[in-house]
Amino acid sequence: MAPRLERFVSPGKGNGVRATAGIKRGELVYSAEPLAGCVSNKVARDVCHHCFTRRETLLRCSQCKMARYCNSTCQKQAWSGHKRECKCLQSLRPRIPTDSVRLAARLIFAMLSPSKSSSEDLYSLEEHESHLSSMSEQKKQGLSQLASMLELYLQQGVPDHAQEMTSALPPSCREPLSLIAKVTCNCFTISDGELQEIGVGLYPSLSLLNHDCRPNCVMVFEGTKLQLRAVQDINPEEELTISYIETLSLTEDRQRQLEDQYHFTCHCQNCDSQDKDRLMLSGEKSTWRLLKEALPRLEALKAESNWQALLESWSHLLSTVGGEVPDENLYKLKMTDMALDASIHLGNWEDAVGYGEKTLPVYRQYYPDPHPAHGVQLMRVGKLQHYLEHIEDALDTFKEAYQIIKVTHGDDHPMTTELLMKMEECRAEMVQQSSETQPHKNLCIDPMLM
Missing domain, CATH: 1.25.40.10 (Tetratricopeptide repeat domain)
Incomplete structure (x- = not known):
């Protein structure tokens, strides 16, 4: 995380990130590649599974028949992350797991082969909230089904590595249900230049950022690289915020979505004033x-x-x-x-x-x-x-x-x-x-x- 930022306890919100120095509107505050990411199923035929570029024609993996690439270069560069996934996909064909199951599995694969130091991260996977205790039984049941699919996906694809994969994760993430819950609550939608969804990814430190319906920062993507930029001048010790959802909706609808998906009630100025509703x-x-x-x-x-x-x-x-x-x-x-x-x-x-x-x-x-x-x-x-x-x-x-x-x-x-x-x-x-x-x-x- 950039030296101009620090972790702190945000009143009424828990963990947060604030500026240690002034940040000007338009400045790049932070950029990161995901700890794990995958192309969304609904665009899997149209987007390269390595660089996340849209193309009319893509090369298809001859083994799993799902992963697609721009060319042989993208395919070779993706192989270290795809080789375990490829076996799992083959084992379930023609069924394709949901995005959250594939992302959770890719997270496990990434933890098995860490490619970079996480010493600069302000937030670890271990600290991610699962929010299981605040979920309805209906939602827990849905997540339990995804957790069962994750177990089947891993056991069928790479049975010899199941124990190794489990031990690679922090203790609080070893239970499939807890891992799936953390993934669904903390993943980010990866979008293209037209702001259309092309994938999902986990960016641990950015999960620290709290929500505001009129945030002072926005996130954009270049491929899978997430860039966080200030859209307002930010003073020293001021909290950095983003919007978790599309803000072009009524206060009641925004609050319902935030409660259902992220398990909190928003009390930002826009919600308390409801000034745009009229x-x-x-x-x-x-x-x-x-x-x-x-x-x-x-x-x-x-x-x-x-x-x-x-x-x-x-x-x-x-x-x-x-x-x-x-x-x-x-x-x-x-x-x-x-x-x-x-x-x-x-x-x-x-x-x-x-x-x-x-x-x-x-x-x-x-x-x-x-x-x-x-x-x-x-x-x-x-x-x-x-x-x-x-x-x-x-x-x-x-x-x-x-x-x-x-x-x-x-x-x-x-x-x-x-x-x-x-x-x-x-x-x-x-x-x-x-x-x-x-x-x-x-x-x-x-x-x-x-």
Whole structure:
């Protein structure tokens, strides 16, 4: 952990991390590779299992038939971590364990072959909370089933190493149920440049960071490397916070998710004041209630990639009640975002840019601090404007995105580099357009030469 940070006891929260010196907005506070990580099952065919890059074509492991790689180089580099997993996957084929089971197994494999010193870590695996004592019986039962799957996965795949694997773990992690509980409560979702989930990973020291619905730090990923950056100026002895969840939701829904998944009640300023709830529920309840009731159906259509049906449903809702509901309404915003996704997938570019531009003023209201979600939304809209040759609009949108992305991602991140390239393309195209439309000077011809 960086020398500017220290562990401390945060009042009412337990362990936390605070600054020992001032940290400026946009500074890289901490970066780390995971102790263990794995690609999510739902994108396992599309993402390299070593570098976590999305590619249209990937090489498949000839033995387990699940792991996929960019090329032979990625495959060779991944083998030391994959060789034990490969046997386990073969033993259960065609069944595939859940992400949490595969991550727990990879954690055990990593502990068997430690590749780096953990002396700088502020938080150890042994100290991770399992929260078993505060879980409902129903949740414990679900975790028990995962623990049984973990045992089967390991015994079937590498029976000779079962005892060795168990002894490699700290005492509090040797019980499969406790290990699975710690993994599910402390793992981080690894996302790509578009903030789409591509995997899960364990970053022990970052589990010390406490939650706030308006945090002073955000996390972004480059491959599996997690980067923690400040989005507000942080004073010495001030606690560093992140958001465990998507904050663009009602206070009641955020608190329910935090209690169900992380077993605490949030008392941050946003939750206690509920200051955004009125904006999120703007408009007449009798009208936006119809959007709220229809939202699960549209989310199911999105999950099925049934884009045409999603757009038809949204168009019907929009003509029925959508015009009476302000764009700031949470349910309308979520549906407009889904309509944007659907229009992009169907190649309806004019509709897509219209939906995207409607969301931008709303995003500005909901994300007062630089936030990756706001930056990515601006980039998406800017790319649509650029594609449709709305060059000046695109440049303005890219400039606004850059002001956010340079803070949340830093100057060296591929997203920042891509944005700078897009801005240069727009400027070059504007210069070219200007030269093509500029009138040519009239040439004076001497009549004596005619």
